[in-house]
Amino acid sequence: xxxxxxxxxxxxxxxxxxxxxxxxxxxxxxxxxxxxxxxxxxxxxxxxxxxxxxxxxxxxxxxxxxxxxxxxxxxxxxxxxxxxxxxxxxxxxxxxxxxxxxxxxxxxxxxxxxxxxxxxxxxxxxxxxxxxxxxxxxxxxxxxxxxxxxxxxxxxxxxxxxxxxxxxxxxxxxxxxxxxxxxxxxxxxxxxxxxxxxxxxxxxxxxxxxxxxxxxxxxxxxxxxxxxxxxxxxxxxxxxxxxxxxxxxxxxxxxxxxxxxxxxxxxxxxxxxxxxxxxxxxxxxxxxxxxxxxxxxxxxxxxxxxxxxxxxxxxxxxxxxxxxxxxxxxxxxxxxxxxxxxxxxxxxxxxxxxxxxxxxxxxxxxxxxxxxxxxxxxxxxxxxxxxxxxxxxxxxxxxxxxxxxxxxxxxxxxxxxxxxxxxxxxxxxxxxxxxxxxxxxxxxxxxxxxxxxxxxxxxxxxxxxxxxxxxxxxxxxxxxxxxxxxxxxxxxxxxxxxxxxxxxxxxxxxxxxxxxxxxxxxxxxxxxxxxxxxxxxxxxxxxxxxxxxxx
Amino acid sequence: xxxxxxxxxxxxxxxxxxxxxxxxxxxxxxxxxxxxxxxxxxxxxxxxxxxxxxxxxxxxxxxxxxxxxxxxxxxxxxxxxxxxxxxxxxxxxxxxxxxxxxxxxxxxxxxxxxxxxxxxxxxxxxxxxxxxxxxxxxxxxxxxxxxxxxxxxxxxxxxxxx
Numbered sequence: 001x002x003x004x005x006x007x008x009x010x011x012x013x014x015x016x017x018x019x020x021x022x023x024x025x026x027x028x029x030x031x032x033x034x035x036x037x038x039x040x041x042x043x044x045x046x047x048x049x050x051x052x053x054x055x056x057x058x059x060x061x062x063x064x065x066x067x068x069x070x071x072x073x074x075x076x077x078x079x080x081x082x083x084x085x086x087x088x089x090x091x092x093x094x095x096x097x098x099x100x101x102x103x104x105x106x107x108x109x110x111x112x113x114x115x116x117x118x119x120x121x122x123x124x125x126x127x128x129x130x131x132x133x134x135x136x137x138x139x140x141x142x143x144x145x146x147x148x149x150x151x152x153x154x155x156x157x158x159x160x161x162x163x164x165x166x167x168x169x170x171x172x173x174x175x176x177x178x179x180x181x182x183x184x185x186x187x188x189x190x191x192x193x194x195x196x197x198x199x200x201x202x203x204x205x206x207x208x209x210x211x212x213x214x215x216x217x218x219x220x221x222x223x224x225x226x227x228x229x230x231x232x233x234x235x236x237x238x239x240x241x242x243x244x245x246x247x248x249x250x251x252x253x254x255x256x257x258x259x260x261x262x263x264x265x266x267x268x269x270x271x272x273x274x275x276x277x278x279x280x281x282x283x284x285x286x287x288x289x290x291x292x293x294x295x296x297x298x299x300x301x302x303x304x305x306x307x308x309x310x311x312x313x314x315x316x317x318x319x320x321x322x323x324x325x326x327x328x329x330x331x332x333x334x335x336x337x338x339x340x341x342x343x344x345x346x347x348x349x350x351x352x353x354x355x356x357x358x359x360x361x362x363x364x365x366x367x368x369x370x371x372x373x374x375x376x377x378x379x380x381x382x383x384x385x386x387x388x389x390x391x392x393x394x395x396x397x398x399x400x401x402x403x404x405x406x407x408x409x410x411x412x413x414x415x416x417x418x419x420x421x422x423x424x425x426x427x428x429x430x431x432x433x434x435x436x437x438x439x440x441x442x443x444x445x446x447x448x449x450x451x452x453x454x455x456x457x458x459x460x461x462x463x464x465x466x467x468x469x470x471x472x473x474x475x476x477x478x479x480x481x482x483x484x485x486x487x488x489x490x491x492x493x494x495x496x497x498x499x500x501x502x503x504x505x506x507x508x509x510x511x512x513x514x515x516x517x518x519x520x521x522x523x524x525x526x527x528x529x530x531x532x533x534x535x536x537x538x539x540x541x542x543x544x545x546x547x548x549x550x551x
Numbered sequence: 552x553x554x555x556x557x558x559x560x561x562x563x564x565x566x567x568x569x570x571x572x573x574x575x576x577x578x579x580x581x582x583x584x585x586x587x588x589x590x591x592x593x594x595x596x597x598x599x600x601x602x603x604x605x606x607x608x609x610x611x612x613x614x615x616x617x618x619x620x621x622x623x624x625x626x627x628x629x630x631x632x633x634x635x636x637x638x639x640x641x642x643x644x645x646x647x648x649x650x651x652x653x654x655x656x657x658x659x660x661x662x663x664x665x666x667x668x669x670x671x672x673x674x675x676x677x678x679x680x681x682x683x684x685x686x687x688x689x690x691x692x693x694x695x696x697x698x699x700x701x702x703x704x705x706x707x708x709x710x711x712x713x
Contacts, residue, residue, distance in 0.1 A: 007695045007708045014693045022662065038631055039662055121631065151697045151710055157669035158640055161633025227711075238637050277644035279699050279711045 001062050001366060002147045002292040004112040011154070012109040015116060019043045020102035027099065042122060042160070044115030045101055053416065054093045054101060055118040056108060060128035060146040060170070061089035061369040065356040068367050070111045072352035078104050083352070085337060085345045087409055087460055088167070089127050089369040090118055094416050116154060121162045121249075123153035123234075127169045129177040130370040133293060134326050134378050139189045140197055142172040144290040145226065148281060152227055159234045163241035164249035166234070167206075179371060181205045181214045181491040182463060184251045185233060192220045199226060203233060203263070204255030207457035211493045212252045217264040223286075225271075228278035232271035236263070296364045296379050301329020306382045316438065317389050317400040322380075331382055333363075335375035335392060336399045336407070340432045343425050344410040345373035354395050362388055373409055374402065405447040405514070406435050409460055413453030413470065414477070420453030422470020422477040427451065427506050434507040444514050447527045448486070463487035465528045466513065467494040468506060479506045483513070483539055484531055497540040512542045554683065556664075556675040557651070558703075559690060561683050564676070566601060566622060574598075580624050583608050586616070594619065603655065606634045614646045622651040625672070627658030636670045643671035643701060661689040668703030669696065 004012075019039070026036040040046075044055040056071065063071075071091055075083045078100050084092040096104060108114055118125055126146045133141045149168060153159070159166075169180040172189040180186030186202035199221045205214025221229050237251045240258075255263045271278075307315045323332040335355055337345050355375060359367045362384045363377040370376055375397075380388055392398035401407050408431065411417065413424030428451065435441055450464030454471075461467035467482035478500035485494030501509055514527065516539050521530045531539065553564040567573035568580045580601035581593050593600055601622030602613060613623070623642055625635040635654065642648040653674035654667045660678050664686050667675060677686055690704050697710040 007697075007710060010695045010708075011693065011697070014695070018692050035630070035660070121633075154697050155666070155693075156698055157666045157696075157700050158636045159633070160666055161631055161636065235637055239634055243632060243634075273645065277640075281711050285710065 001064060002059075002143075002289065008112070008151075009109075012112070012114050012116075013106075015043075015114065015155075016102060016105045016109050019105060023098070023102050038120060038161075040101075041120035042117055043101075043105065044118035045098075046119060047098075047418075051095045052098050052101065054096050054104065054115060055086070056083075056091045056093070056113065056115045057118045057125045058089050058091060058113075058369050059150045060126055060132070060143055061130055061371075062143065063367045063369065064111075065359045065365040065367065067111045067113055068352050068356040068359070070107065070113075072349035072356070074104055074107055075352070076349040081350075082346055082348045084343070084412060085347065085369050085373050085375070087371050087373060087411075087458065088118075088125055089130075089371055090125055091369070092412070094412070117160075119165075121164050121166075122160050123156065123162075123166045123168065126150055126153070127167070127178055127183075127371060129171045129173055130368050130376050131177060131323065131332060131378070132172055133295070134330075134332055135173045135175075135177075136324060136326050137174055138172045138326070139174070139191060140172050141293050142170040142187075142189055143293045144286070145187070145189075145199075145223075146170050147289050147292070148226070148286065149230070152230070152279065152281075158231075159238060162234070162238055163243045164246065164251075166237075166251065168230075176488050176491070179460070179463065179487040179491075182207055182211070182460070182487060183214065185230070186214050187226075190220060192222075196222065198222050201229065201233075203267075204252040204260070205491075206250050206252045207460060207462050208250065209247060209455040209457075210250075210252065211457070211462040212256065213491050213493065214252075215255065215260040217260060217267060224280055228274060228280065229267070229271055231278050232267045232274060235270055235274070236266045240266075295327075298327045298330065298379070299381070301327075301381065301383075303328045304382055306331075306385045310386060313400075314386060314389055316442070317393075317398055318385065320400045320404065320442075321398065321402045322385065325379070327379075329382055330379055331385060333377040333380045333385070333388055333392075334370075334402045335367075335377065335397045336402055337374050337397070338401055338407045339396045339399045340406065340436050341429070342396070343412075344408055344428055347375075351395050351397060354391070355397065358388065358391055372402075372407060374407070400438065401441060403446045403448075404441045405444055405449050405466075405510075406432050406441060408449040408451060409464070410451040411453050411458035417453060417458075419456055420470065421472035422453045422479065423503070424451050424453040424459065424468075424470060427468065427470075427479065427503060430504070430507040431510060434511055444517070445526055447514070449510070450485070460487065461485070462493045463491065464494060465531070466510060468510075471500055473500070477503050479503065481506070481509060481513075481543065483536055484528070486528060495536060497536060497543055499544075509543045512545065513539050516542045553676070555653070556677065556683055556686055558673050559687065561687070568603070568624075578621070580622060583613060587612075601651070601653075604635075604638060606632055608638075610638045610641045610646075613642075617642070617646055617648050617650075620648075620650055622653060622674075623648060624653040624655045624676070627654055627656040627663070627667075629656075630658045630660055630663055632658060636666060639667070639670040639672050661686040664689050665692055665704060669698075669700035671701040671703065673701075673703055 169178040188200040201218040202214035368376040451468040452459035463485040482494030599621040603624040
């Protein structure tokens with residue numbers, strides 16, 4: 001993985017010193033709350049319902065074991081001994097004290113980490129395919145470009161005060177595992193006609209209260225033009241994006257109001273006009289960064305059937321929680337943060353430390369975070385899988401449910417977030433309890449359930465096969481259910497099936513919906529495929545069949 | 552007399568904004584909208600002329616006028632409105648404006664000056680109540696940067712030109 005050089009290290013240390021001074025001025029009354037807000041947000045610090053929340057950047061989801069250990073240590077000493085992994089591959093601490101935050105940031109800097117631009121109206125943490133570098137279908141590893149983007153976007157002099165937040169995802173595989181089509185910019189590594197590498201550039205996707213799928217405005221952008229083109233996009237957005245209404249300020253609204261074609265023309269004109277002054281990273285610099293992402297020193301091994309002679313529990317885990325690897329003899333292993341009684345994405349300090357130690361023994365000392373709120377050990381020898389399973393099981397991190405209904409995405413909701421309308425954690429628990437039978441879960445197969453506590457859509461409910469959105473009705477928590485969304489392969493936005501239901505009705509309604517699938521599915525058909533084939537009506541009818549909800 | 556930070560020094564400001572007391576020979580900053588309404592009135596003044604751009608003004612419409620101008624002031628009405636950063640870079644990089652480029656408005660605070668200087672602003676008319684000494688220190692908060700930028704701050708290392 002990338003390691004800081006002297007410039008990177010000096011930068012994060014100077015950033016900490018700056019924020020320490022800003023915090024001091026705020027606490028001394030020299031900065032008002034309004035003046036401090038944009039400064040603290042650009043260092044990942046929110047003021048939440050109960051306490052500040054600090055969002056720590058995990059650039060493109062890659063962590064070294066010593067970094068994970070430090071996160072565990074920080075969570076224990078400055079927080080309550082756990083953290084929450086998010087859909088942007090970051091880690092959130094829910095209970096730090098404001099006055100401690102500069103010290104926490106200094107500790108992060110000491111292990112080459114930071115919380116810069118994890119919030120605020122600026123370019124956010126860039127995300128990537130969690131199988132980057134090991135996927136069999138990969139065109140090229142997206143991570144060197146992610147790192148270059150991270151550096152370019154960090155305290156960019158022109159683009160640190162944008163109309164609204166700006167999220168970039170990069171994928172190197174034809175199968176989009178990074179939800180790139182619902183990002184402000186999605187970059188797909190592709191090969192041009194002559195075999196040269198470049199990017200397809202998608203713009204204007206996003207969730208929130210106006211969900212939109214991104215539009216491709218350039219089929220092929222040469223690698224060397226990446227930053228010139230990104231600057232052109234951001235410049236058009238910075239100048240002409242709306243600033244009068246926070247709900248209409250994302251780039252997707254600008255793209256929509258201009259029309260994708262006119263937006264594209266403006267970007268291309270700006271790109272052309274800015275050719276001389278736009279940044280082009282030196283070739284040596286690109287090579288320097290690429291060198292950090294060379295393949296691991298894999299052993300020469302052959303694939304073998306790790307499940308032979310093993311019991312059904314291990315077989316189930318192998319089937320659901322591991323993935324193929326580009327290199328023979330290896331597999332990628334999910335660390336499930338979706339245990340049946342756990343908050344989706346939460347992990348204790350003790351678990352983090354144990355996984356860090358495990359990664360050092362079996363996966364080159366590296367851990368990845370996924371946008372589905374799990375961790376991944378990317379490079380595990382197949383012959384180690386059984387031992388890894390036993391260790392993870394002892395840590396309650398081996399629930400064999402990855403890709404199933406209980407591997408749900410959920411935001412922290414009302415329990416922590418001051419924006420939320422609804423207690424998503426409670427609903428998640430009700431769903432886990434209702435679907436705690438693994439055989440039943442396996443019979444249902446691949447289903448993506450995504451839940452957000454408000455329309456800001458941190459839980460990506462629009463792109464869940466089943467989406468759940470918490471809404472406030474006269475001070476009560478109600479839940480809107482949508483069906484048919486998808487974020488990978490064929491991106492689609494779900495359609496709300498009808499009136500919202502009260503909290504205790506969410507899990508039963510989902511059960512009735514999946515029962516329809518069990519009745520109507522054809523051989524080997526996934527939930528989403530049945531839904532696409534037969535349409536929403538049969539599901540809609542049954543969802544409300546027993547308990548018609550008040551409109 | 553107003554003081555401003557110019558090229559990292561606190562100096563007395565010889566310029567007047569339209570509406571402030573000024574004689575015909577004084578250096579005067581006129582809003583772009585005024586200049587467009589009655590260009591001759593301002594061009595025939597004997598003193599140096601500067602133009603003030605509001606956040607929504609299109610800098611390209613000023614491009615033809617730039618050779619006649621000694622100063623362009625760009626408004627930052629609050630710290631969150633970042634349009635002026637783009638305006639600054641465009642004026643410097645695209646139209647090669649070599650006169651004084653000044654940031655003005657309530658958004659020009661010590662926590663913004665490093666970025667402003669990197670976008671080509673060589674003069675900072677700080678928001679009311681801002682401490683110029685603190686702003687001067689803030690120009691030196693970082694001595695490294697990832698992107699190319701204007702030479703307004705002293706950097707010992709930059710990335711993209713490395």
